[in-house]
Amino acid sequence: MQKPSILFTGIFGAFAISVGAMVLIPHTQLASLQPQVTWDEGANSPSDIYPHERSATGREVYVAEGCFYCHSQQVRDPQYGPDTERGWGSRRTVARDYIYEDVPLLGSQRLGPDFANFGWTAKVAQKDGSEKTVSMWRNEHEDDSKKPAARNERWIYQHLYNPRTLFSDSKCPSYRYLFETKEIGEKPSPNAVAHNAKFQIVPTHEAERLAQYLLSLDRSHELKEAPTAIKPKEAKK
Ligand code: HEC
Incomplete structure (x- = not known):
């Protein structure tokens, strides 16, 4: 009976780690993101x-x-x-x-x-x-x-x-x-x-x-986490 339980723990563990890494961690990082209005x-x-x-x-x-x-x-x-x-x-x-x-x-x-x-x-x-x-x-x-x-x-x-x-x-x-x-x-x-x-x-x-x-489609407004890299005057003419 020991082997099936190791198998079960392995499958469950892999599933839990995937959900944690791909759903829960991104959720805690991004769920509270608010629009930035300047x-x-x-x-x-x-x-x-x-x-x-x-x-x-x-x-x-x-x-x-x-x-x-x-x-x-x-x-x-x-x-x-x-x-x-x-x-x-x-x-x-x-x-x-x-x-x-x-x-x-x-x-x-x-x-x-x-x-x-x-x-x-x-x-x-x-x-x-x-x-x-x-x-x-x-x-x-x-x-x-x-x-x-x-x-x-x-x-x-x-x-x-x-x-x-x-x-x-x-x-x-x-x-x-x-x-x-x-x-x-x-x-x-x-x-x-x-x-x-x-x-x-x-x-x-x-x-x-x-x-x-x-x-x-215009996403050129400045965001605090993504400062402007190219200002109009610096852009290629
Ligand atoms: C099979 C791939 C493909 C699909 C699907 C596609 N395009 Fe394109 N498109 C290109 C390629 C490659 C270029 C670059 C060559 C050119 O400017 O014609 C381009 C260029 C453009 C340009 C010109 C960009 C410039 O230089 O100003 C516009 C506008 C455009 N596509 C609009 C669209 C729209 C709208 C759709 C959907 C209805 C679309 N494309 C679907 C491949 C694709």
């Missing part, structure tokens, strides 16, 4: 800082289309990789960034760029003393032939409809079924990706929500 930056509520509520339906489209299979949403600490150098974020991402997300879309591999901060913008002082809001994500060098003039909604629609028109060797799938052909009213819609004299190809409601979701 009131002095003009934020009125957590949703001003955390992107969770800005485009919930767009997030559903992002999940349904499986964008997270190739695009992660996590920025590594500068000492573990060049993510901040690539312009993917101003700092590493931490647990507090995902506090409102039921299932954080961290992703497990990167075939395309990380999207944790796709909609990151910053106010940058101009020579004449005024301030201009500029897109900071992937802030490529001005001379980079592949740098888009702006990563706005219209550019996202073009990329979504056929990435190969923008990057000839793009491995990003095209999502043509998120577009529909409509008759042109007075003039083509500014969001149309193609048109002839009578018809235009315009984004569906899903594509619009998806673009808004991408542009809502």
Whole structure:
């Protein structure tokens, strides 16, 4: 009878250690995590800082289309990789960034760029003393032939409809079924990706929500456990 009890103790022990290490210890470390709201930056509520509520339906489209299979949403600490150098974020991402997300879309591999901060913008002082809001994500060098003039909604629609028109060797799938052909009213819609004299190809409601979701992704606010590694003025121009 001694052997079965050793076996039972072993199985139970392995189970108890796993639950302790993977459930209980993380729970004690993270369960009491609170959102950090920097009131002095003009934020009125957590949703001003955390992107969770800005485009919930767009997030559903992002999940349904499986964008997270190739695009992660996590920025590594500068000492573990060049993510901040690539312009993917101003700092590493931490647990507090995902506090409102039921299932954080961290992703497990990167075939395309990380999207944790796709909609990151910053106010940058101009020579004449005024301030201009500029897109900071992937802030490529001005001379980079592949740098888009702006990563706005219209550019996202073009990329979504056929990435190969923008990057000839793009491995990003095209999502043509998120577009529909409509008759042109007075003039083509500014969001149309193609048109002839009578018809235009315009984004569906899903594509619009998806673009808004991408542009809502901004986790550049400073957190006490993750200080800003790249300030706008230091970022690559
Ligand atoms: C099979 C892998 C894969 C999937 C799935 C995928 N992408 Fe991509 N994506 C890529 C790769 C690789 C690139 C880099 C090449 C490029 O920019 O076209 C990219 C680039 C992009 C870019 C341009 C980024 C830039 O440089 O500005 C956007 C926007 C984008 N993807 C959106 C999406 C969206 C939205 C989805 C889901 C509807 C999606 N991708 C699904 C692989 C993928």
